[in-house]
Amino acid sequence: MRRSHVAGVKRIYVFSNIVISKRLLAFLVVASLLNLGLIYMILLSKLSSPGTSQESIFFVFVVGLYRVLMLNYATTIAREVKSSEIQLYLAHTLRRLEYVATALIAIGLLPLITQLAPYLAFLGVIEPSLLLRGETLSLVPLLLVDFTICASIYTLVASRGRDTLLVIIGVVMALLSILITLLSIFMVAYGSGILLTIGYLGSLITGILAPYTYSVAYNLYAHPPYPYQPQNPDFYTLPSPTTMSIISLTTSIFVLVATILWFKRRDV
Amino acid sequence: MEIVEFYEVTKKYGRVEALRNASFKIPGKSVTALLGPNGAGKTTSMKLIMGFSKPTRGKVLVWGVEPWRCEDLRIRLGYLPERPIYPLDAVVEDLLFHLAKLRGLGKSEVERVIKLTGLEDYRESKIGSLSRGYIQRLGIAQSLLGEPELLVLDEPTANLDPAARREVLELLKTLYKELNVSMIISSHIIPELQEIADYAVFIDRGVILDYGSLEDLWRKYRVEPLFIIETLDPGRVAKQLVEKPFVNAIRKLPPSKLEVLIDPENYKTFEKTVSELGELVLNYEFKSANLGDLYEKITRGRG
Numbered sequence: 001m002r003r004s005h006v007a008g009v010k011r012i013y014v015f016s017n018i019v020i021s022k023r024l025l026a027f028l029v030v031a032s033l034l035n036l037g038l039i040y041m042i043l044l045s046k047l048s049s050p051g052t053s054q055e056s057i058f059f060v061f062v063v064g065l066y067r068v069l070m071l072n073y074a075t076t077i078a079r080e081v082k083s084s085e086i087q088l089y090l091a092h093t094l095r096r097l098e099y100v101a102t103a104l105i106a107i108g109l110l111p112l113i114t115q116l117a118p119y120l121a122f123l124g125v126i127e128p129s130l131l132l133r134g135e136t137l138s139l140v141p142l143l144l145v146d147f148t149i150c151a152s153i154y155t156l157v158a159s160r161g162r163d164t165l166l167v168i169i170g171v172v173m174a175l176l177s178i179l180i181t182l183l184s185i186f187m188v189a190y191g192s193g194i195l196l197t198i199g200y201l202g203s204l205i206t207g208i209l210a211p212y213t214y215s216v217a218y219n220l221y222a223h224p225p226y227p228y229q230p231q232n233p234d235f236y237t238l239p240s241p242t243t244m245s246i247i248s249l250t251t252s253i254f255v256l257v258a259t260i261l262w263f264k265r266r267d268v
Numbered sequence: 269m270e271i272v273e274f275y276e277v278t279k280k281y282g283r284v285e286a287l288r289n290a291s292f293k294i295p296g297k298s299v300t301a302l303l304g305p306n307g308a309g310k311t312t313s314m315k316l317i318m319g320f321s322k323p324t325r326g327k328v329l330v331w332g333v334e335p336w337r338c339e340d341l342r343i344r345l346g347y348l349p350e351r352p353i354y355p356l357d358a359v360v361e362d363l364l365f366h367l368a369k370l371r372g373l374g375k376s377e378v379e380r381v382i383k384l385t386g387l388e389d390y391r392e393s394k395i396g397s398l399s400r401g402y403i404q405r406l407g408i409a410q411s412l413l414g415e416p417e418l419l420v421l422d423e424p425t426a427n428l429d430p431a432a433r434r435e436v437l438e439l440l441k442t443l444y445k446e447l448n449v450s451m452i453i454s455s456h457i458i459p460e461l462q463e464i465a466d467y468a469v470f471i472d473r474g475v476i477l478d479y480g481s482l483e484d485l486w487r488k489y490r491v492e493p494l495f496i497i498e499t500l501d502p503g504r505v506a507k508q509l510v511e512k513p514f515v516n517a518i519r520k521l522p523p524s525k526l527e528v529l530i531d532p533e534n535y536k537t538f539e540k541t542v543s544e545l546g547e548l549v550l551n552y553e554f555k556s557a558n559l560g561d562l563y564e565k566i567t568r569g570r571g
Contacts (some may be wrong), residue, residue, distance in 0.1 A: 007372065014366065014369045014370050015370060017366070018366045083353055084349065084353050085355065087318070087320055087349055088349065088353055088354065088367070088410070089370065090319075090320065090339075091318060091342060091347035091349075091411075092347070092367045092370040092371050093340075093342050093343050093370055093371050094344075094370055095337075095339045141332065237289075260482065265322060267281075267321040268321075
């Protein structure tokens with residue numbers, strides 16, 4: 001039994017190499033450009049107003065860029081399924097579960113390493129106190145939840161071979177969900193009537209899809225600098241960022257389990 | 269022992285029924301031709317054998333287990349897909365090496381299949397630059413990785429020009445002789461597999477028309493088998509054979525061969541007669557009748 005697990009892990013490793021080597025150059029170019037952009041933004045912010053409060057807001061950009069970067073291998077997987085290239089790998093003893101696991105690695109884990117690690121490293125160099133005090137690192141669990149929901153949704157769509165739909169969902173996840181989350185929470189804090197209702201519903205839905213942005217926006221309005229306060233008392237009935245993260249993580253797990261169960265039985 | 273068994277298998281894609289109550293068996297150590305026109309259900313059958321699809325109804329067994337449930341089974345199978353689905357910007361040797369690694373194999377296995385399929389001069393070529401014939405060779409090469417016990421080859425000669433088709437068929441014949449591996453080969457060009465196959469499954473519009481060893485099918489549908497006899501004295505051998513009641517026609521093939529059409533029910537008697545001719549006969553081979561004729565008779569019989 002253990003031998004078969006070891007063989008499975010080995011196959012995932014080998015197949016990850018195959019998938020990652022496919023569009024590695026494009027991936028590295030985009031990842032490097034995104035990292036350079038982020039570093040430039042950090043430097044600008046540090047020079048103008050050094051401090052800790054902006055870290056969480058900067059990560060909203062990191063999340064958006066990360067979500068764009070994840071599309072690279074998500075579309076690779078989707079095209080592989082669509083063109084039946086997957087048959088080639090399954091015929092060579094790769095199991096369906098291993099295929100989904102590899103898809104998750106290529107879609108989620110690789111961009112996470114190439115995007116988040118250099119960012120944290122750079123931050124550690126230019127302002128080590130932030131990392132040492134643990135303020136930035138305390139954001140990491142929340143970021144991971146955010147990455148997980150995005151990776152699980154991309155994996156679900158990619159495993160169905162829907163490459164065009166994936167790009168549409170990618171745009172929604174990378175840009176719109178973040179903007180809508182910010183806008184919805186703003187409406188809950190300051191809107192009225194129908195706008196308040198829409199904002200409330202929007203916050204609940206996009207909070208699951210973009211838990212990190214939800215957390216940043218929630219904290220921004222819940223603890224504004226004196227004398228600003230949300231004008232709607234309803235604002236405080238919104239789920240806390242922690243609750244929303246738990247809901248988001250549960251949704252991710254549900255999506256992943258559903259993807260695996262469905263993929264194990266689907267025709268390829 | 270049967271290696272593949274279909275029991276009343278129905279496979280639907282949406283409303284389309286690709287296979288309808290298909291039942292047939294394929295024995296081991298055979299080359300099986302899965303024959304039928306385009307859209308007959310051949311690729312669906314192949315996918316069911318490989319476990320890429322799950323039957324809507326019925327049961328598919330390969331070595332007694334259901335392939336869609338038991339993914340470990342695929343280590344014993346080699347598969348050539350109908351369409352070339354290889355990453356076109358990959359290098360031949362690299363792709364084979366990656367696939368070999370998935371099976372836990374090393375470079376020596378890649379060397380073996382490259383040599384077997386005559387890809388030595390193209391090992392460093394990009395797949396996209398290969399001709400269709402060589403892409404098909406690559407397909408056969410990857411299917412041979414890990415020395416599978418059964419090769420499932422979906423339309424290996426589809427979209428090839430006649431010369432390339434001939435080459436691929438010759439390659440398959442050589443592989444069968446050298447490796448002694450069982451094969452299931454599908455084709456919509458009915459007669460082309462007659463030189464290599466000894467078992468056939470005929471399929472049309474998702475329905476199995478008939479199946480069995482070619483020898484049995486020739487007899488059942490009274491399609492005349494054909495023998496090629498190589499002899500030192502064609503005239504004398506022809507004279508002796510023409511008197512036999514089960515010999516229907518004899519034709520001389522220069523320089524020293526005879527083509528003999530016989531009554532399908534007297535196959536064994538004919539073989540005995542030929543062996544009695546002793547040293548006059550240098551060699552003889554059963555060349556089978558035309559698969560196309562057989563297919564026609566089967567479809568006419570059902571029509």
